[in-house]
Amino acid sequence: MLDLLSKVTAASGFTHASGVEVVAAEVGQVTLDLPKKRELLQFSGFFHGGVIAGLADHSAGAAATTTLAPGKVAVTVDLHINYLAPANGEKLTAIAKCVQSGSTLCVVTVTVSTTSGTETSVCAIASVTLRVVDMPRMP
Amino acid sequence: MLDLLSKVTAASGFTHASGVEVVAAEVGQVTLDLPKKRELLQFSGFFHGGVIAGLADHSAGAAATTTLAPGKVAVTVDLHINYLAPANGEKLTAIAKCVQSGSTLCVVTVTVSTTSGTETSVCAIASVTLRVVDMPRMP
Amino acid sequence: MLDLLSKVTAASGFTHASGVEVVAAEVGQVTLDLPKKRELLQFSGFFHGGVIAGLADHSAGAAATTTLAPGKVAVTVDLHINYLAPANGEKLTAIAKCVQSGSTLCVVTVTVSTTSGTETSVCAIASVTLRVVDMPRMP
Amino acid sequence: MLDLLSKVTAASGFTHASGVEVVAAEVGQVTLDLPKKRELLQFSGFFHGGVIAGLADHSAGAAATTTLAPGKVAVTVDLHINYLAPANGEKLTAIAKCVQSGSTLCVVTVTVSTTSGTETSVCAIASVTLRVVDMPRMP
DSSP states (O other): OHHHHHHHHHHSHHHHHHTOEEEEEETTEEEEEEEOOGGGBOTTSSBOHHHHHHHHHHHHHHHHHTTSOTTEEEEEEEEEEEEOSOOOSSEEEEEEEEEEEOSSEEEEEEEEEEEETTEEEEEEEEEEEEEEEEOOOOO | OHHHHHHHHHHSHHHHHHTOEEEEEETTEEEEEEEOOGGGBOTTSSBOHHHHHHHHHHHHHHHHHTTSOTTEEEEEEEEEEEEOSOOOSSEEEEEEEEEEEOSSEEEEEEEEEEEETTEEEEEEEEEEEEEEEEOOOOO | OHHHHHHHHHHSHHHHHHTOEEEEEETTEEEEEEEOOGGGBOTTSSBOHHHHHHHHHHHHHHHHHTTSOTTEEEEEEEEEEEEOSOOOSSEEEEEEEEEEEOSSEEEEEEEEEEEETTEEEEEEEEEEEEEEEEOOOOO | OHHHHHHHHHHSHHHHHHTOEEEEEETTEEEEEEEOOGGGBOTTSSBOHHHHHHHHHHHHHHHHHTTSOTTEEEEEEEEEEEEOSOOOSSEEEEEEEEEEEOSSEEEEEEEEEEEETTEEEEEEEEEEEEEEEEOOOOO
16 A cells, blocks of 8 residues: 555656655555655745645545545545644645545545654644546556 | 736745746736646646645735735635646646735635646636735745 | 425425525526524624525535436535625525536535625625435435 | 533524534533434435534634633634535534634634434534634623
């Protein structure tokens, strides 16, 4: 599971270019890291909200997909994210949990935290609705 | 207004690296373009949902900020995005309209479309709540 | 269409008890009214946010269902609502437009306004994701 | 705290008419119950989605307000709710937790469950953004 997720993450332009790292994956829960780099920041030097949303989105898709039968993948229908604090740490960590897994739809909640030295704090929470579709062939 | 927005967009790591282009800006409404490139795609070759959310987020912040007094800037509190269709075109275009501008909060709606050749279709809609804060000094 | 929608609205405990009125219905767009009464208000005397969300929800379901084949109905998967101003008028009016109608999912946007005398102003906007299911037999 | 919340809940038209009961309240967390009755149902005989949203909204406002200085109250800016299962039990229970409390804004997450006999299951989750304002005089 970790292998497949790592492969998909590395094969996608955005997650590969961003530098998303798969930390852990089990059925229904996935943890992703994203280390800081200049291309991911907004004008104050914190992680850009769009990058945080992108990490939440990717982790949600991964968490939902781990609950599905082989050959199925979950794609995002809609995403709601609350930004709680500036993401001013050295990396982002998204922990995504699938709270509902159906044959048509999944719902995932995500907590995104940011770590600076030894201090970790939550910077965003998200809820994501996803649809179950046949896995497209990877190009 | 167009100048300031272009400057902020170019000065930010994420929007600069992504290649976001400011097409138009007036009080309460902003149009941004984002041409396709590999680093912005998901594994099927369409624009990644996180990139679309990021463009929506940036355009919302810009549209809200155009309504504010000098020295003030709008930062995203929360964002909700519905993905309506795969973003399979050559570029994304986000049109953001500020539907409420208060001294504390703003609300912006965004329509994101994708263009392939001469055909343009809506691929996502978003609603964004933003908070009015003092403009941070640009690093 | 207007007849069926009026029948469903009157047959449901909540919409019947609230006093929801079907004003107009065509394929993909529905208008509902809800006159003020004490049981619908919060402690300041304005329409309660939950009532506004309920009207938005019901109008979204109606608008989506008008686009479906007979025997199908759209049920809400998730709803996002932004409250823009106190709903301090004599009635609420929800106008719901179906912006996407698929075989599995629909997306509807709703504008809720409040009217006081001759003055009407928008008090909330919502976006709603719905799922297409077989119409349950009405009890 | 329990007393004040019970008083506000009973004094409001919607929550009084619905029959919302305050079960527990501490700083940052509130539990509300809503027993089933005909006026709260949709056409299949389950709790109406608008009623669930209304309960989530009210519990979020209560949870946020418990964290504020006396004389301040939290009013909803926007609400996002995911419906996970039909609310087919004899009552609804909303547990709202304030995950951020600032001088201007609060964010609250809500879990709504439904109980049928001895069985309780989650039927909806919500995230709510609220704004801190001066408590209006109660009419």
